[in-house]
Amino acid sequence: MLFGQKINKIKTLFFIAVAISFASSCKEETSTYRSFISPLIGLNVKSGNEFDVKVLFGKEKQVDSVVYLIDTLKAISKSDTAAVKLKTEGLKLGNHIITAKIYNGSEFEDLTTNINILSAKAPDLYTYKVIAKFPHDTSAYVEGLEYHNGFFYEGTGEKSNSYLKKVDVKSGKTLQQVKLDTAYFGEGITVINNKILQITWNEKTAFEYDKNSFKLIKQFPFSVGQAGWGLAFDGEKILNSDGTNTIYFLDKNTYKQIGSIDVYDDKGPRDSINELEYIDGKIYANVYLTNDIVIINPKTGAIEGKIDLTGLFSPSYFKTDGERMNNVLNGIAYDKVTKRLFVAGKKWPYIFEIQITKK
Numbered sequence: 001m002l003f004g005q006k007i008n009k010i011k012t013l014f015f016i017a018v019a020i021s022f023a024s025s026c027k028e029e030t031s032t033y034r035s036f037i038s039p040l041i042g043l044n045v046k047s048g049n050e051f052d053v054k055v056l057f058g059k060e061k062q063v064d065s066v067v068y069l070i071d072t073l074k075a076i077s078k079s080d081t082a083a084v085k086l087k088t089e090g091l092k093l094g095n096h097i098i099t100a101k102i103y104n105g106s107e108f109e110d111l112t113t114n115i116n117i118l119s120a121k122a123p124d125l126y127t128y129k130v131i132a133k134f135p136h137d138t139s140a141y142v143e144g145l146e147y148h149n150g151f152f153y154e155g156t157g158e159k160s161n162s163y164l165k166k167v168d169v170k171s172g173k174t175l176q177q178v179k180l181d182t183a184y185f186g187e188g189i190t191v192i193n194n195k196i197l198q199i200t201w202n203e204k205t206a207f208e209y210d211k212n213s214f215k216l217i218k219q220f221p222f223s224v225g226q227a228g229w230g231l232a233f234d235g236e237k238i239l240n241s242d243g244t245n246t247i248y249f250l251d252k253n254t255y256k257q258i259g260s261i262d263v264y265d266d267k268g269p270r271d272s273i274n275e276l277e278y279i280d281g282k283i284y285a286n287v288y289l290t291n292d293i294v295i296i297n298p299k300t301g302a303i304e305g306k307i308d309l310t311g312l313f314s315p316s317y318f319k320t321d322g323e324r325m326n327n328v329l330n331g332i333a334y335d336k337v338t339k340r341l342f343v344a345g346k347k348w349p350y351i352f353e354i355q356i357t358k359k
Contacts, residue, residue: 036113038083039098043113046266047088047120047302054083055100055111067101093117093301094262094269119266119302123294125359126307131340133350135172140165141346144189144198144231144275145331151175152333152342152351155189155198162186164198164209172351178214180207188231188275190238192252197238199228206255224248224257232276232283234298239276239283245269247276247283247301261301263294270294270303277332279341286330293332293343307356313348323347 144155166176185201206222225242238250249259272288295305331344
C-alpha cells in the first residue's frame with residue numbers, strides 16, 4: 001500500500017474548491033449579485049457550532065428573497081439580505097456545499113461556497129499494557145486480522161505471498177489456508193456469519209469463502225473506494241476502508257455500497273485509515289505508517305479516542321530501512337466473549353494482547 005490513495009482524495013477536494021471559486025468569480029463578472037463574504041471557501045466548523053452566512057449583494061437589482069441550503073436541503077428562507085446563522089447539528093462530518101438562492105421575481109441566481117465540519121472535541125488519549133504475546137508467522141504481511149471461536153483468521157498481502165489463514169492462537173501455527181493467485185495482493189478480511197470476505201489492493205477483485213472449509217464460493221469484481229484496504233463486520237453491515245479518511249458501508253449479502261462516513265478529529269480529516277475492527281459499538285482503525293489506533297463513532301465519523309502504541313514492538317527487529325518502513329503496526333482483533341483486544345504488525349514475530357487505559 002502506498003500514498004497515492006490519500007493524494008487522490010486531497011486532489012479531489014482541491015478541485016471542488018477551485019470549481020466553486022471559479023464559479024463565484026464568473027458570477028462577479030456577469031451578475032449584479034457578488035459573492036459570499038462568509039463562510040469563505042473551506043471554512044472549518046466544529047460539529048454542533050453555528051456559522052455566519054453573509055452575502056455581498058449587488059445594488060442594481062431588487063432582492064425579493066434568499067433561500068439558503070446546506071447541500072440540497074433548505075436551511076432557512078429570508079425576505080431580506082441580512083446575514084444569517086446556520087446550524088451544523090445533525091450534519092455528517094466533512095465537506096458540505098452552502099448555497100444562497102437569490103430571487104428577483106421569477107428569476108433566481110445561485111451562489112455557492114463550502115465548509116468542512118470537524119469533530120466537536122479532541123479525542124481522548126489512551127495508553128496500553130501488554131497482557132500476553134503469542135507467536136506469529138514472520139512471513140505474514142498482515143492486512144486483516146479477526147478472532148472467532150478461539151482462532152485467529154488472518155489475511156496477508158504481497159504478491160505471491162497473499163493468503164487467507166486460520167491460525168492457532170497459542171502456537172501461531174497455520175491450521176488452514178488458501179493462497180491467492182500470484183496476480184493478487186491480498187488485503188482485508190472479515191467473517192460474516194458462515195462466510196469470509198477477502199478483498200485485494202489494486203486488482204478490483206474480491207473472494208467469498210465458506211468459513212469452515214475455506215472452499216471458494218465465488219470470485220467477483222470489487223471496486224468500492226479507491227483501493228481495497230481494511231474490512232470489518234458490525235453484525236449488520238460490512239465496514240470497508242480505502243486508505244483515505246472514508247469508511248464505506250456495504251450490504252452484507254450483495255457487497256454493494258449502502259453508505260459511508262468521513263473520519264475527522266477536531267483538527268481535520270484523518271487519512272490512511274487501514275485495518276478495521278468493530279468493538280462495543282465503535283470502529284477501531286489502524287492509521288497506516290503510524291503507531292496509532294483511532295476509535296471512531298460509526299454514526300458521525302468523529303474520532304473519539306486515540307491509542308498510542310509507541311514502544312509496543314521495536315522496529316530495530318528488522319535489518320533494513322525498507323523493512324522497518326513497511327513492516328508497521330497493522331491488525332486488530334477482538335474476543336467478544338472475554339473482552340480481549342489483540343494487535344499485530346506486518347511480519348512481526350508476535351501478536352499482542354493488550355489492555356487500554358484512558359490517560
